[in-house]
Amino acid sequence: MRLLIPLAIRLAYAAILVVAVIVLNFLLIRLAPGDPVETIAGAMGGMTEELRAELVRAYGLDLSLPQQLLRYLARMLSGDLGYSYFFNLPVSGLILERVPQTVLLVVVAVAVSLLAGTALGVLASRRPNGWFSQSLTVLSVVGYAAPVFWTGIMLIIVFAAWLPLFPVSGMDDIANAGNGWFAYALDVAHHLVLPVATLSIIYVAQYSNLARASMLDVLGADYIRTARAKGLSEGSVYFKHALKNAILPVVTVAGLQFGNLLAGAILVETVFNWPGLGRLAFESILRRDHPTILGILFCSACMVIAANLLTDLVYRAIDPRIRTGSR
């Protein structure tokens, strides 16, 4: 029960955020110049008055604003994100087709950043003023300053054009189709290396600095001295006692930054022609396909909300103070 009530509150709060995103989408549609009927009329090269009136009714533009908002809310919550101007297909279908690819890219990038960042940070915490630690600091500044799309392009030039180690773009190779799922997985993994490296460079450096700072903080605590006094090995002190507490701020920051990472993935997907949400967003913007763009904004916000919930759960699972319920 102790776990259930805060979880219910979190869920309710997440639901409110989802509704708020829908309201924002609605406001954006209303505030943007031009209305859907005019856009369709423009695309068709003019239309009759009857058709126009029909469309105005179909889009509910003759209703009052609050009524329109309610209609819009009901439609969005039932999973109907409208029709793409360009494909004339339901936006929800277009988006669902692309979500797995983006999730794959982002999840692998988060995992790599967290694992590598924590490991490097722990290593650096052994000698906080050593060359290794210093170079991590430099790397984090460099990673922050380099535009992510440009890093990706540079990686393509070096590791795909000059040294043909990795594919230039895409997610799989047609030549590999029909060789079984294992060959396919290997192929996708091969295509994943450069995009994941591009996305992770920034975050590995950032998380390693965070993990180092937080390890140094924890290593100064009394209970670590106690652990050492008991005669535990350094490995046990570092990984069993210190890391458990030191990793908490890293997880928090990683969770909070999920939105940034998702936005970074948009740029990376356009660089590597990765068939995910980001590329769909980019293409829809070029086509001025507003329903699809707003659908992607909605869907991405939902992903961030879900990631925040998940971070919260992970935090509860690994923070011993929350688990016992005391204090």
Place this chain on the structure above:
Amino acid sequence: MADPVQMQSAASPAREAWQMFIRSSVSIAGLSMLGLILLMSLFGPMLYDIDPFATSGAPLSPPFTPDLPLGTDQIGRDILAGIVNGGRTTLAVGAAAALLSLGIGITLGALAGYYGGLVDDVLMRVTEFFQVLPALLFAMVLVTLFTPTLATITIAIGVVSWTGVARLTRGEFLKLRHMEFVTAERAIGADNARIIWRVILPNALPPLIVSAAFAVGAAILFEAGLSYLGLGDPNTMSWGLMIGSSRNYILDAWWPVTFPGVMIFLTVLSVALISDGLNQALNPKLRER
């Protein structure tokens, strides 16, 4: 802890911080780099007087020749001319957007932290709401829905990137609002506006200055990302636009995308170094010696 009121009257801690800042090698490196980039953007177009949109040589001419120092792109536009002219947009939009995001963030953060209670709750929920929207995507949506001009781009970047500053300001105000010098000010009859802007804000400035430098770097990266995606003003040369327009030719030529990217990188790096120098000068925790 030093008496915060002194900071206003005697200004000696501020001068001390300034001297620490100006003597650190990190800040000197950052300041001189940014200075050079600013000079290049201000006077470069006059010294290297070539239209960045005009065809000035054969397509994809290689760099490091006397005529075309940085080569040309796929339609023969001089890349050095683009570099020299593109900085203005990037720097101007970056600075203006950072100012806007700081303005929104500081105002909302100050109100939330000072008044607390319901105001704080509402403003923090709004902040959390904005944090749920992936900033770049939200900016892309805003720029697409409203026509892409320098003004809409600046506003879009400002609107999506104020949340961090708001949280920071709120934290500082929560810390300071019950301190004695604030109570004393209230006792002599100062109104809320005066206490917020003239009494608490100056004392909350040190961490805000550091984050302001960071905001400039972030805004420059945003502008570069948007113009790379083709959401910039197509009639104004910018470094991001240069990379975006040559992105399909990277296998044939490395130079059209590399040089503008190096410029963005150096600009953001110089701002990051300045922010680091400010942090060392203003953060008492880092001042151990």
